[in-house]
Amino acid sequence: VDGLDFQTRSSKMLHPMAKKLVEVMIGKKSNLCAAVDVTKTSELLGLAEQLGPFVCVIKTHIDILEDFQYERTIKPLLALAQKHNFLLFEDRKFADIGNTVSLQFQKGLYAIATWADLITVHGIPGPSLLKALEKSSERCIGAVMVSEMSCEGNLIDSEYTKKCISLVESTSSTCAMGVVSQSRLSHQSGILQFTPGVNLSTSKDNLSQRYVSPEQAILERGADIIIVGRGLTQSPNVEQTAKDYQSKAWEAYLTRIQS
Numbered sequence: 073v074d075g076l077d078f079q080t081r082s083s084k085m086l087h088p089m090a091k092k093l094v095e096v097m098i099g100k101k102s103n104l105c106a107a108v109d110v111t112k113t114s115e116l117l118g119l120a121e122q123l124g125p126f127v128c129v130i131k132t133h134i135d136i137l138e139d140f141q142y143e144r145t146i147k148p149l150l151a152l153a154q155k156h157n158f159l160l161f162e163d164r165k166f167a168d169i170g171n172t173v174s175l176q177f178q179k180g181l182y183a184i185a186t187w188a189d190l191i192t193v194h195g196i197p198g199p200s201l202l203k204a205l206e207k208s209s210e211r212c213i214g215a216v217m218v219s220e221m222s223c224e225g226n227l228i229d230s231e232y233t234k235k236c237i238s239l240v241e242s243t244s245s246t247c248a249m250g251v252v253s254q255s256r257l258s259h260q261s262g263i264l265q266f267t268p269g270v271n272l273s274t275s276k277d278n279l280s281q282r283y284v285s286p287e288q289a290i291l292e293r294g295a296d297i298i299i300v301g302r303g304l305t306q307s308p309n310v311e312q313t314a315k316d317y318q319s320k321a322w323e324a325y326l327t328r329i330q331s
């Protein structure tokens with residue numbers, strides 16, 4: 073995977089959303105995903121407007137908004153995604169039986185199935201979760217499986233991680249298009265790796281989150297897309313900081329494919 077560029081890898085991608093994402097990444101020269109973890113719709117939309125030009129993906133935790141309204145939150149967010157050409161990634165980390173996941177995915181206030189391009193899932197329920205998502209998704213949404221976590225003391229072990237990867241690899245044409253992880257786990261070049269826990273100014277937070285730099289995430293840990301939250305959203309100059317993360321991450325990718 074290391075020496076291959078995204079264009080070459082794209083031909084190995086079986087999932088249409090993976091191909092679409094890579095197209096956006098190449099077009100914008102961005103492998104930066106912003107995690108916009110804020111509690112007001114106005115903040116979410118304001119940050120999406122500022123970050124939009126520099127990112128390939130905006131990741132949400134839509135259920136932390138205190139003033140969520142479909143018409144006032146999702147409609148304008150979709151308009152911004154179109155304007156700035158980024159994908160929407162709802163980090164719901166689905167982890168229940170198929171029937172429940174299918175309800176959580178399609179129903180409730182958030183109706184995630186109607187707007188998200190990508191969603192996260194845990195591997196713990198096994199194949200039934202992916203089957204349920206596949207059945208209830210008309211738009212071929214890309215599922216990304218949390219196979220390793222960034223926080224200190226998490227309970228995932230290497231056996232669990234391996235099982236996640238084999239689930240992802242066996243469903244990569246229809247449902248799973250990638251993983252959230254801290255290291256390169258799949259040798260299939262079509263599988264995309266998202267790596268959170270990236271921050272240029274600190275190595276941890278006070279709730280066991282651990283951080284590395286964009287270069288470490290990409291060159292040492294195999295990230296294809298880095299996920300940056302507070303490093304961006306709490307910056308005094310969001311646009312300049314986003315530009316900085318974007319160029320550092322893209323340069324690291326270019327270094328990797330030349331090696």
Ligand code: UP6
Pocket residue numbers: 107109133163218220221222223252268269270271281299300301302303
């Ligand atoms: N996230 C992690 N670690 C994981 C999985 N997901 O941090 O293993 C998510 C968090 C948050 C973002 O839910 O939205 O990535 C990281 O944000 P931060 O950069 O502000 O720490």
